Amino acid sequence: xxxxxxxxxxxxxxxxxxxxxxxxxxxxxxxxxxxxxxxxxxxxxxxxxxxxxxxxxxxxxxxxxxxxxxxxxxxxxxxxxxxxxxxxxxxxxxxxxxxxxxxxxxxxxxxxxxxxxxxxxxxxxxxxxxxxxxxxxxxxxxxxxxxxxxxxxxxxxxxxxxxxxxxxxxxxxxxxxxxxxxxxxxxxxxxxxxxxxxxxxxxxxxxxxxxxxxxxxxxxxxxxxxxxxxxxxxxxxxxxxxxxxxxxxx
Amino acid sequence: xxxxxxxxxxxxxxxxxxxxxxxxxxxxxxxxxxxxxxxxxxxxxxxxxxxxxxxxxxxxxxxxxxxxxxxxxxxxxxxxxxxxxxxxxxxxxxxxxxxxxxxxxxxxxxxxxxxxxxxxxxxxxxxxxxxxxxxxxxxxxxxxxxxxxxxxxxxxxxxxxxxxxxxxxxxxxxxxxxxxxxxxxxxxxxxxxxxxxxxxxxxxxxxxxxxxxxxxxxxxxxxxxxxxxxxxxxxxxxxxxxxxxxxxxxxxxxxxxxxxxxxxxxxxxxxxxxxxxxxxxxxxxxxxxxxxxxxxxxxxxxxxxxxxxxxxxx
Numbered sequence: 001x002x003x004x005x006x007x008x009x010x011x012x013x014x015x016x017x018x019x020x021x022x023x024x025x026x027x028x029x030x031x032x033x034x035x036x037x038x039x040x041x042x043x044x045x046x047x048x049x050x051x052x053x054x055x056x057x058x059x060x061x062x063x064x065x066x067x068x069x070x071x072x073x074x075x076x077x078x079x080x081x082x083x084x085x086x087x088x089x090x091x092x093x094x095x096x097x098x099x100x101x102x103x104x105x106x107x108x109x110x111x112x113x114x115x116x117x118x119x120x121x122x123x124x125x126x127x128x129x130x131x132x133x134x135x136x137x138x139x140x141x142x143x144x145x146x147x148x149x150x151x152x153x154x155x156x157x158x159x160x161x162x163x164x165x166x167x168x169x170x171x172x173x174x175x176x177x178x179x180x181x182x183x184x185x186x187x188x189x190x191x192x193x194x195x196x197x198x199x200x201x202x203x204x205x206x207x208x209x210x211x212x213x214x215x216x217x218x219x220x221x222x223x224x225x226x227x228x229x230x231x232x233x234x235x236x237x238x239x240x241x242x243x244x245x246x247x248x249x250x
Numbered sequence: 251x252x253x254x255x256x257x258x259x260x261x262x263x264x265x266x267x268x269x270x271x272x273x274x275x276x277x278x279x280x281x282x283x284x285x286x287x288x289x290x291x292x293x294x295x296x297x298x299x300x301x302x303x304x305x306x307x308x309x310x311x312x313x314x315x316x317x318x319x320x321x322x323x324x325x326x327x328x329x330x331x332x333x334x335x336x337x338x339x340x341x342x343x344x345x346x347x348x349x350x351x352x353x354x355x356x357x358x359x360x361x362x363x364x365x366x367x368x369x370x371x372x373x374x375x376x377x378x379x380x381x382x383x384x385x386x387x388x389x390x391x392x393x394x395x396x397x398x399x400x401x402x403x404x405x406x407x408x409x410x411x412x413x414x415x416x417x418x419x420x421x422x423x424x425x426x427x428x429x430x431x432x433x434x435x436x437x438x439x440x441x442x443x444x445x446x447x448x449x450x451x452x453x454x455x456x457x458x459x460x461x462x463x464x465x466x467x468x469x470x471x472x473x474x475x476x477x478x479x480x481x482x483x484x485x486x487x488x489x490x491x492x493x494x495x496x497x498x499x500x501x502x503x504x505x506x507x508x509x510x511x512x513x514x515x516x517x518x519x520x521x522x523x524x525x526x527x528x529x530x531x532x533x534x535x536x537x538x539x540x541x542x543x544x545x546x547x548x549x550x551x552x553x554x555x556x557x558x559x560x561x562x563x564x
Contacts, residue, residue, distance in 0.1 A: 073443045074447055090438070091438050091441060094433065094434075103445050107446030152445065
């Protein structure tokens with residue numbers, strides 16, 4: 001079976017800085033994969049590489065077996081690969097429903113504006129934003145702006161959705177709502193890659209975790225194995241802490 | 251009556267008044283109205299790239315001048331006037347397209363500066379190509395052989411048609427996928443990219459529309475005045491006035507640019523008649539004040555609220 005998404009030895013440099021080095025991984029349909037790593041590990045860069053915002057400087061990216069590493073961002077989103085941004089990126093003075101319409105009209109190719117509005121309203125209802133539909137996007141609270149990002153991405157009709165810290169800056173109640181929403185999205189058969197710092201979120205959602213450290217992939221395994229992996233603990237908490245953990249386990 | 255209906259009604263009334271002008275008034279008024287429609291066209295041309303897309307182009311003078319020369323050069327070689335205008339449009343659009351491929355990689359200030367230079371470059375080129383353009387001596391166009399009344403009326407109707415087509419195009423763009431996409435680009439280009447908009451293509455279309463309509467106005471202007479020279483048609487004021495007009499009327503709106511052109515030229519006329527010495531200074535001051543107090547343009551002014559206030563006060 002060809003993987004939904006396959007990265008083969010992908011690298012990305014900015015001048016002399018190698019932000020992503022030689023990363024290979026595959027994504028199967030229907031998976032929720034957690035992408036974790038300390039700050040500056042290259043998680044967001046990897047998402048930018050996949051979506052074509054910062055094209056890979058080396059390696060190959062296959063989507064359903066076809067190379068996509070040379071495509072422009074708009075071509076990649078038209079193929080059904082959507083993402084949200086760590087810092088939300090709305091169209092500020094457009095209304096909430098218009099923001100979502102943009103996703104439906106361009107990436108998903110809905111031709112008529114009336115139809116796009118109907119599609120957008122569906123996604124707003126799903127994400128719980130229907131009541132805010134006609135407000136300008138810049139008047140929303142942070143939690144709602146994150147929902148708007150989700151609704152906009154869903155309107156793009158993706159089969160891969162990459163969520164870049166959708167929970168950052170939210171309180172506990174808001175995070176729980178966001179988790180329910182992500183589960184509901186996954187239940188629609190959309191494969192999800194989720195970048196996250198909160199272990200609660202990762203362990204609660206993902207069956208598999210990929211860990212980046214200094215741009216390199218240091219672990220790719222089932223959730224339980226990864227969070228006990230000494231290399232992962234070392235990456236997050238330093239070598240001395242990892243040694244102590246190992247002694248305790250022995 | 252909804253806002254759209256009011257605007258439509260006002261548009262019909264405005265067009266009717268304009269079309270009656272040749273019958274009702276003298277050549278001076280007619281000439282003023284023709285200039286007004288020419289500037290309305292230029293302002294609407296700028297609005298495609300500057301208002302809808304948010305890319306501050308200073309390139310209108312370049313396209314205006316190029317259109318004037320393209321039309322004039324072929325007309326001087328015996329091409330019929332309407333064909334010459336079509337040629338001006340084609341040349342202006344092609345040039346804008348080619349330029350867009352290069353310049354629209356730039357954003358913000360860098361784009362503005364780059365467009366500012368084009369008119370200067372074209373002026374120097376036109377100056378240099380004496381055989382084709384007459385260089386600094388200018389270029390005479392074939393005389394129509396009509397009296398001033400007939401000539402004035404002909405160009406009045408021609409300019410009216412051009413302004414009407416530009417307005418119709420503006421309306422269509424604003425209500426289409428293109429306009430929606432351009433608005434997305436204006437508000438957040440990175441997000442527009444990720445949402446699946448071919449931003450480069452959209453920007454180039456907007457820039458080409460801008461160049462094509464400005465060149466059309468230039469072509470008409472050349473035939474109308476009968477004589478053009480580089481320092482006249484590549485004048486930087488042809489770049490700056492349309493921007494001021496759009497700012498006055500309302501950026502990225504449908505009727506704002508045309509309305510702004512009217513407001514600007516009416517102010518210009520009034521100030522010029524009353525303060526011959528200080529007129530540019532006073533005009534500048536008035537424009538600054540208007541833009542300060544109505545940053546979204548004259549179109550955003552809530553006339554109804556004012557009327558209601560008056561009514562409740564009495």
